[in-house]
Amino acid sequence: MQNEYDYIVVGAGVVGLAITRSLAMKNKRVLLLERQDFGAAASGTNLGQLSVADRAAGLEIEMVKETFKAYAEVAAEYGLEYERKGGLCTLETEEDIAIAERLVAEKRAKGYNLELLYGDQVRKVEPWIENLKGGVYSPDEGRINPFKVNHWLLQEALDAGAIYLSHTEVLGFEEIEGGMACLSTEGTYTAGTVILATGSWSKELLKPYGIELPMGYIRGTAMVTQAFPKVMNGPVEDGAFFTGNVPDGDTIYFGGVQEENGTIVIAQANRAGEDYNTAIDNEDLTKMAKLFLSHYPALKDIQIVRAWSGNTTTTEDDEPFWGFSEELPRMFLAIAFKGAFSLAPAVGRRTADWLVDGSYDERYEKWSPLRVGRCEEEA
Amino acid sequence: MRVEKHPILGDAGQRETVNITVDGRVIQARKGESISAAMLAEKLRICRHTTKSKEARGLFCGIGQCTDCVMQVNGVPNVRTCITEVQEGMTICTQEGVGTWEAKDE
Amino acid sequence: MNNSKIDLLVVGAGPAGLGAAIEAAKRGAKVLVVDENARPGGQLFKQIHKFFGSKEHMAGTRGFTIGEKLLQEAKEHGVMVMLNTLAWGIFKDNVVVVKKDDQSYSIQARKVVIATGATENGLSFKGCTKPGVITGGAAQTMVNIQRVTPGERILMVGTGNVGLIVSYQLMQAGADVVGIVEAAPTVGGYDVHANKVRKAGVPIYLGHTVVEALGANEVSGAVIAPVDCNFQPKKEEAFQVECDTICLAVGLSPRIDLALNAGCEPIFSPVLGGHMPWHDQRMRSLTDVYVAGDVAGIEEASTALEEGKLAGVAAADDLGLLGSEERDTIYQEIESRLNKLRSGLYGDKRRVAKLELMEKGCENHEQR
Numbered sequence: 001m002q003n004e005y006d007y008i009v010v011g012a013g014v015v016g017l018a019i020t021r022s023l024a025m026k027n028k029r030v031l032l033l034e035r036q037d038f039g040a041a042a043s044g045t046n047l048g049q050l051s052v053a054d055r056a057a058g059l060e061i062e063m064v065k066e067t068f069k070a071y072a073e074v075a076a077e078y079g080l081e082y083e084r085k086g087g088l089c090t091l092e093t094e095e096d097i098a099i100a101e102r103l104v105a106e107k108r109a110k111g112y113n114l115e116l117l118y119g120d121q122v123r124k125v126e127p128w129i130e131n132l133k134g135g136v137y138s139p140d141e142g143r144i145n146p147f148k149v150n151h152w153l154l155q156e157a158l159d160a161g162a163i164y165l166s167h168t169e170v171l172g173f174e175e176i177e178g179g180m181a182c183l184s185t186e187g188t189y190t191a192g193t194v195i196l197a198t199g200s201w202s203k204e205l206l207k208p209y210g211i212e213l214p215m216g217y218i219r220g221t222a223m224v225t226q227a228f229p230k231v232m233n234g235p236v237e238d239g240a241f242f243t244g245n246v247p248d249g250d251t252i253y254f255g256g257v258q259e260e261n262g263t264i265v266i267a268q269a270n271r272a273g274e275d276y277n278t279a280i281d282n283e284d285l286t287k288m289a290k291l292f293l294s295h296y297p298a299l300k301d302i303q304i305v306r307a308w309s310g311n312t313t314t315t316e317d318d319e320p321f322w323g324f325s326e327e328l329p330r331m332f333l334a335i336a337f338k339g340a341f342s343l344a345p346a347v348g349r350r351t352a353d354w355l356v357d358g359s360y361d362e363r364y365e366k367w368s369p370l371r372v373g374r375c376e377e378e379a
Numbered sequence: 380m381r382v383e384k385h386p387i388l389g390d391a392g393q394r395e396t397v398n399i400t401v402d403g404r405v406i407q408a409r410k411g412e413s414i415s416a417a418m419l420a421e422k423l424r425i426c427r428h429t430t431k432s433k434e435a436r437g438l439f440c441g442i443g444q445c446t447d448c449v450m451q452v453n454g455v456p457n458v459r460t461c462i463t464e465v466q467e468g469m470t471i472c473t474q475e476g477v478g479t480w481e482a483k484d485e
Numbered sequence: 486m487n488n489s490k491i492d493l494l495v496v497g498a499g500p501a502g503l504g505a506a507i508e509a510a511k512r513g514a515k516v517l518v519v520d521e522n523a524r525p526g527g528q529l530f531k532q533i534h535k536f537f538g539s540k541e542h543m544a545g546t547r548g549f550t551i552g553e554k555l556l557q558e559a560k561e562h563g564v565m566v567m568l569n570t571l572a573w574g575i576f577k578d579n580v581v582v583v584k585k586d587d588q589s590y591s592i593q594a595r596k597v598v599i600a601t602g603a604t605e606n607g608l609s610f611k612g613c614t615k616p617g618v619i620t621g622g623a624a625q626t627m628v629n630i631q632r633v634t635p636g637e638r639i640l641m642v643g644t645g646n647v648g649l650i651v652s653y654q655l656m657q658a659g660a661d662v663v664g665i666v667e668a669a670p671t672v673g674g675y676d677v678h679a680n681k682v683r684k685a686g687v688p689i690y691l692g693h694t695v696v697e698a699l700g701a702n703e704v705s706g707a708v709i710a711p712v713d714c715n716f717q718p719k720k721e722e723a724f725q726v727e728c729d730t731i732c733l734a735v736g737l738s739p740r741i742d743l744a745l746n747a748g749c750e751p752i753f754s755p756v757l758g759g760h761m762p763w764h765d766q767r768m769r770s771l772t773d774v775y776v777a778g779d780v781a782g783i784e785e786a787s788t789a790l791e792e793g794k795l796a797g798v799a800a801a802d803d804l805g806l807l808g809s810e811e812r813d814t815i816y817q818e819i820e821s822r823l824n825k826l827r828s829g830l831y832g833d834k835r836r837v838a839k840l841e842l843m844e845k846g847c848e849n850h851e852q853r
Contacts, residue, residue, distance in 0.1 A: 226446075226457050227430070227457075227477040228456065228457070228477055228478075228480065229456060229477050229478055229479050229480040231480070261430070261477075262430075262476075262477040279577070280574075280576070281576070282574065282576040282580055282582055282591060285574075286589060289589075300587065301455050303457065307574075380633065380634045380637060380659065380660070381632060381633055381634075382628055382632040382633065382634060382658040382659060383632075385632070385657065385658060386657055387533045387547070387657065388533060388629065388632070391632050412631050412632075412633070413631060415627075415631075416627060416631035416632075416633045417633075419627060419631075419633045419634075419635055420633045424616040424617055424703050425616050425702060425703065426616070434614060434615075435615065435616050435702040435703065436614060436616060437615075437616025437617065437619075437703070438616070438619055438623060438627075438635070439607075439618070439619055439620060439623060440604075440605060440619075440620050440622065440623055441619065441620065441622060441623025441624075441626040441627060442522070442622060442623070442626060443521070443522075444604055447614075461623070461626075462522070462523070464523075
């Protein structure tokens, strides 16, 4: 029996969209299934931050560069609001400064473009910021409008002939001869390969097939202000993400980006959890607002108009799961990419090259879903 | 036009006046009224211009819900003028786009 | 005030909110009402016309007098009212977070009544965003509270009671109403209101709609046209009307943001103005959350007041403050008053829609 599609991609987040687009551009028959609508979960609740400083040298940096190049090419046509005016990681204590001094030196030696700023030097890059001991400035970082990116990827996927079904929830999978069947709320679809790009929903979806991925959830809460005159240049991020120096129990981070329309997205309150959860916690909001105001006291008159939360996935080694699964050999996973907006177009292109042309880079090995079992055996 | 006499509400009577400045022009407002009301009495209806198409916007809902009437008041942008009472010496400016802003020294 | 525990927190000091507060306070509940506005009464204080209905609904009394009476009664029963206080979120365990001045406060309440009222609808036509296009409510606020006319020559859109009453009130304030436009073939509001404006010589353009607001930066005129059987304007028959203000009185929608935030289930009912939170016969939408007034379906002020009372009594009942003897009669009394308000040509439709709303939600709740 002939499969209806060459590939079924499950999940229309930024990674699923990018993979769908790249496969469709290779003239493959691709079906994209999404239980809500595109960009509904983490890909529609994030800050659109483009990060470089926290990326590993080698493969990851190469993919980030490839992604930025892809954005630059279509930014004007699709209005992506692609900006790289530099990002600032804030340092609040002398201890942070000491760690940053060591890390910045190490990273610079590896070729990262980073600058350590002391005291009021941070106001050179963010004029209204206050009460900091210093900051790590990364001129290559920036921001993009995540909604516009999702839209661009979907549009080009559709233009290339992909079929997109929203509000179609995948309920399960069946191995069939020469492929896989996806059982969904709208019927059964078959394909040679199923690509799972279901982010934080993956754990639940894979459980019945004996695939136990060690994944956790982080619920991030953010809020957005009314449109306001320009006061922030690039993304501002809590130095904890750079230094790794997180005080015990402290899950409220300082940070934010100002969108092109003037609204400021204030981030972020993080809570680790066992389940997918998008509740908003009052205490978190209050703490987050207070922390933000402690560094931007001049913005005391600004009005918050909305708050929301989204879930991202974490893995034990902080690396994504990318590659075929062991239990279902025709199922390919592409989940848990950290800060996916700095990677997705590259993940899409490389996934299509890998699946269609067999073009495989040995460095992908470290992201293989198969590493889970192996690690346990070795241990 | 101010409603001084009214068949049901009666005479407005003498009301204390408050001086406010709208785009450089000093106007006499009545104590307790909203900025929008003071402006309407002077036939001033443009509160702001939109960011992209620079279109004029003015009072719409009158109860603080729609935010079409926001202006820069005493240097702060996005103030809903329909629910903000006039104060003596208030400086009000037509807001261009999201407005301009400078932190005040305190 | 942080974390002060109270029995009932009411959001909205309009007729529904005050009605709920008074009934619960009467029975011994510690009640706090918060309202984002500087004045209590919701939209009552701009209603300078006499209300309809029977005597028990304070018919023949002007809106603002009803407002004053309610405030007086609330005060007598020890209801606390916090003004300029915006309730911006309802979190778990009935924690309502409010903003007053530059501070946020968390208030934990045993029960919450959401009486946030409605938002006026807009209408889309060329130039509809120009200064000089305002809502009927805005016009009413300006003439009756601020005592300034929004313009001098006003074109009203909509012949529901709001359109008719506000037209008349604009004239009472000295403005000229140049006409009333209505897309439907008949006047929507009560005849008594329509006759008043007709008698004053205001033309009512039935079967017409606004096509364009004229003017470089502000409204300086309007183009109106008759509509065909699909309510589309017949452009070839369009004509100009001279006016400086276009006033939209084209209906209201329940203001449900806070109810949704609390977790209430939205139900759609065109007759009642769009989406509104599901509630049972005693206005309960969630275990500890009640809704009342326009937020629970667009009706009018007297009905809002009765719904508020019902919610207040139900909250008192659920708090264990209602005597068993009273329980036998009080619900029936309020229900009978509500049924009277929901009778007649328009009232019946609303009564049926309200029943459908309750049932629809029930089905959904059972399915879960």
